[in-house]
Amino acid sequence: MIQFENISKWYGKQKALDTLTMTIPEGKTSILLGPSGCGKSTTLRLINKLIIPDEGEISIKGRSIRDYRAEELRRSMGYVIQSIALLPHMTVEENIGLVPDLLKWEEQRKEKRCLELLDLIGLDAEQYRSKYPAQLSGGEAQRIAVARALAADPPYLLMDEPFGAVDPLNRESLQNEFIEIQRKLKKTVVFVTHDLEEAVRLGDRIFVLKNGILQQSGSPADILSKPANEFVRDFVGPDRSLKLLNYYLAGNFTDGTDETDHPPAPETPELNAGDNLKTALSLMLETGLSSLPVKGVSGRIHRKTIESLVNLKEPRNPETEE
Numbered sequence: 001m002i003q004f005e006n007i008s009k010w011y012g013k014q015k016a017l018d019t020l021t022m023t024i025p026e027g028k029t030s031i032l033l034g035p036s037g038c039g040k041s042t043t044l045r046l047i048n049k050l051i052i053p054d055e056g057e058i059s060i061k062g063r064s065i066r067d068y069r070a071e072e073l074r075r076s077m078g079y080v081i082q083s084i085a086l087l088p089h090m091t092v093e094e095n096i097g098l099v100p101d102l103l104k105w106e107e108q109r110k111e112k113r114c115l116e117l118l119d120l121i122g123l124d125a126e127q128y129r130s131k132y133p134a135q136l137s138g139g140e141a142q143r144i145a146v147a148r149a150l151a152a153d154p155p156y157l158l159m160d161e162p163f164g165a166v167d168p169l170n171r172e173s174l175q176n177e178f179i180e181i182q183r184k185l186k187k188t189v190v191f192v193t194h195d196l197e198e199a200v201r202l203g204d205r206i207f208v209l210k211n212g213i214l215q216q217s218g219s220p221a222d223i224l225s226k227p228a229n230e231f232v233r234d235f236v237g238p239d240r241s242l243k244l245l246n247y248y249l250a251g252n253f254t255d256g257t258d259e260t261d262h263p264p265a266p267e268t269p270e271l272n273a274g275d276n277l278k279t280a281l282s283l284m285l286e287t288g289l290s291s292l293p294v295k296g297v298s299g300r301i302h303r304k305t306i307e308s309l310v311n312l313k314e315p316r317n318p319e320t321e322e
């Protein structure tokens, strides 16, 4: 757990953060979200002591970061930034091995870890390990940057617009891979973005900032369905209910009834548990059915459940994050 307690940070006369208090939970992805200049990167850099606060207290696992040596802190935190920071004269394998090198790992252990990580990020190890950064696409280079941050298996991962410079298509596949990796590794991730869609897709918890002041924190569903003020409402935009449908998964919204005695007719279309509610609604509109079964999940999902979400009324069985 990373705790911010009344943190303020000034750059000269400019206040970049104003009495920020927040708790970043363990093993989840927390998103710092807001427009450019709202203080997201400043918040991130405070966590690994690249900068220090003017006021307030930051603690990690109950211990003030003043009591951690910067080096000790940074070793427990992988850091990925937008501008690709791979060293151009080093191969992929050498880039991934940077921190293990510092930690004086043996060659064999380093090699094994590198191959493991290339596999984790979905790149063919034999093909990529000896490439140089100039031989990689933008998306591949960012994958390697993530692998490098994970090399020594740090419990924390700080990510500052890590996919911001990648084209939209590649960005989506990087996001999907990130979701998969995080499902396996369950790191404590702090992720900076100004992109609402990205925040909603990746975040377990979202912290919305404006002018260095925390506006709202909550699950993506909270932020979309119950914006705390005018600013958050404007930021999430007028089509927030549709965004919410993109975010909710069909498997979580069935009525839970046991249908083993009345299995659906063989030709009834089925949803997958991982389909989102927008897909579910489209299929219902297409087929004219008012409910649909979900593969592998008991019960059916009803059109009226989805409609209640679009109207932003409380859903029948809302997914909770905690």
Ligand code: ADP
Residues within 6 Å of the ligand: 011, 012, 014, 015, 016, 034, 035, 036, 037, 038, 039, 040, 041, 042, 043
């Ligand atoms: P974000 O990451 O949300 O874009 P930042 O945390 O980078 O925002 O910046 C917050 C505010 O502090 C901005 O107004 C920015 O101009 C200012 N700022 C950030 N870094 C510096 C710096 N090194 N010197 C002076 N002002 C800075």
